Amino acid sequence: MYEAVVGLEIHLALDTESKIFSAAKADSFGEAPNVNIDPISLGLPGTLPVVNERVIDKAIMFSLAVNCDVPDTMQFHRKHYFYPDLPKNYQISQYDRPVGEHGFIVLENGKRIGITRCHIEEDAGKSVHPTYADYSLVDLNRTGAPLIEMVTEPDIRTGDEAREFLTKVRAIAQALGVSRANPEEGKMRADVNISVHLPDQPFGTKVEVKNLNSFQSVERAIEFEQKRQTRLIEAGGAVQQSTLGWDEGGQKTYLMRVKEGEADYRYFPEPDMPPIVISQEWLAKVCSETPELPDAKLERYLALGVRDDDAKLIAYNVDVATVFDAAISTYADNPQALANWLNSDIQGWLNGSGQSWQESSLQPAHLASLVKMIDAGAISGRTAKDILPEVMTGRAPEQLVEERGLKQMTDTSAIAKIVDEIINANPKIAANVAENPKAINALLGQVMKASKGKAKPDVVRALLQEKLGVVDAV
Ligand code: ADP
Ligand code: MG
Numbered sequence: 001m002y003e004a005v006v007g008l009e010i011h012l013a014l015d016t017e018s019k020i021f022s023a024a025k026a027d028s029f030g031e032a033p034n035v036n037i038d039p040i041s042l043g044l045p046g047t048l049p050v051v052n053e054r055v056i057d058k059a060i061m062f063s064l065a066v067n068c069d070v071p072d073t074m075q076f077h078r079k080h081y082f083y084p085d086l087p088k089n090y091q092i093s094q095y096d097r098p099v100g101e102h103g104f105i106v107l108e109n110g111k112r113i114g115i116t117r118c119h120i121e122e123d124a125g126k127s128v129h130p131t132y133a134d135y136s137l138v139d140l141n142r143t144g145a146p147l148i149e150m151v152t153e154p155d156i157r158t159g160d161e162a163r164e165f166l167t168k169v170r171a172i173a174q175a176l177g178v179s180r181a182n183p184e185e186g187k188m189r190a191d192v193n194i195s196v197h198l199p200d201q202p203f204g205t206k207v208e209v210k211n212l213n214s215f216q217s218v219e220r221a222i223e224f225e226q227k228r229q230t231r232l233i234e235a236g237g238a239v240q241q242s243t244l245g246w247d248e249g250g251q252k253t254y255l256m257r258v259k260e261g262e263a264d265y266r267y268f269p270e271p272d273m274p275p276i277v278i279s280q281e282w283l284a285k286v287c288s289e290t291p292e293l294p295d296a297k298l299e300r301y302l303a304l305g306v307r308d309d310d311a312k313l314i315a316y317n318v319d320v321a322t323v324f325d326a327a328i329s330t331y332a333d334n335p336q337a338l339a340n341w342l343n344s345d346i347q348g349w350l351n352g353s354g355q356s357w358q359e360s361s362l363q364p365a366h367l368a369s370l371v372k373m374i375d376a377g378a379i380s381g382r383t384a385k386d387i388l389p390e391v392m393t394g395r396a397p398e399q400l401v402e403e404r405g406l407k408q409m410t411d412t413s414a415i416a417k418i419v420d421e422i423i424n425a426n427p428k429i430a431a432n433v434a435e436n437p438k439a440i441n442a443l444l445g446q447v448m449k450a451s452k453g454k455a456k457p458d459v460v461r462a463l464l465q466e467k468l469g470v471v472d473a474v
Helices: 053-065 159-176 215-234 280-289 294-303 308-315 318-330 335-353 364-375 381-391 397-404 412-425 427-432 437-450 457-468
Strands: 003-013 077-080 090-093 100-106 112-122 126-128 137-139 146-152 188-197 207-212 242-247 252-258
Touching (some): 003 159, 053 112, 053 146, 090 112, 100 159, 159 188, 159 215, 159 294, 188 215, 207 252, 294 308, 294 318, 308 318, 318 335, 335 364, 364 381, 364 397, 381 397, 412 457, 437 457
Antiparallel strands (some): 003 146, 126 137, 188 207, 242 252
């Protein structure tokens, strides 16, 4: 059985105000074409790049987070190629002195995926090919936007592993605030290198599938290529080193070009920029600004007793983790209940309303007090669910409970009065309970209804049992 061998090249758009070498705005998502451009990003003659220090900070932070060594000196190189959306005819990138090298990320099964290097580079513009038009257009907004490119060792073997790796990279980038890393906005793109071999044989010839913009396409492309290459080899053919595209509609790869060699790029050191020395003080400053990483969050949540699957959902989504952390800081007694609310009812409400965590008006302290009131027996879980939609719009649960008189009845004598009324009104059922203990549930339901859901069910059950002389009615 031929096994797939996969290495990824991942581009992350850095989340900075300005571009990598000029003051033009970096993020143009959703904007009109060619509005965020300036002489430097256009590469006009006579302009000189000045590096944005925040780009270096973020690239160092990310490199360290994925266990890379950050050298004391790094350098920019020019990578030459002609393309209509690359006005300078070269891209300022890094080559043999990148910001990070020799890193790794550990998958859940304990497997280490090696990271060859992380380098900083500028993005190119975008060619637009309008349908039914006999011309193409160029949008240079993205030109000079800062990117990190991360290259992995060929350590990945399956589509599943690739997806898990990408999910981790996204979670890390988001937790650090380095990149929004959402493929939908083009802030995370992956090229996938794939070959197949028999496990005891040397690696085969690889192909590169370009610019996959969803994790699912990455997974599918790997599965597709594994089958295609296996069939080709088994039929006596050979894989040709080439660059492929992914046809989303047809769910298959197609040939774009036979791969160019590295020599074609004529890399040389960027003469307009000196090598950048990264001092120990600079590294220390970046370390001190580095937020908690998803794996560390996961460990912390597990130590609080949160179930594994819930802890993961929260730890790997920085927006949820932010709410969770704020909620446990106001109410630390029941982290699992807070996690349940976040992962089920609240996530469900957000899905239904099409809101993101960032857009929602939920106050973490409100979630905390909701759970606290349930734990204290002040409101029922049912009541909490009923008021959740309003809590999601920013209203305080205590206030809603107060206004509407939703507090549970804690006064046993008041509940006992209702229990008596229901027993008297249903003599037949009451008489039947001794023989059929389950009949008590019918009475319980009626008491709950009569109390408008405010009586505590376990108190009601105990009172019914006591009054009807039943020991265990379950
Ligand atoms: P190239 O010279 O074609 O750029 P590199 O050796 O720089 O190739 O590797 C580019 C990417 O391809 C890396 O992610 C690497 O892990 C991956 N890769 C290298 N060899 C193979 C292989 N035989 N099969 C699959 N992926 C590979
Ligand atoms: Mg290479």
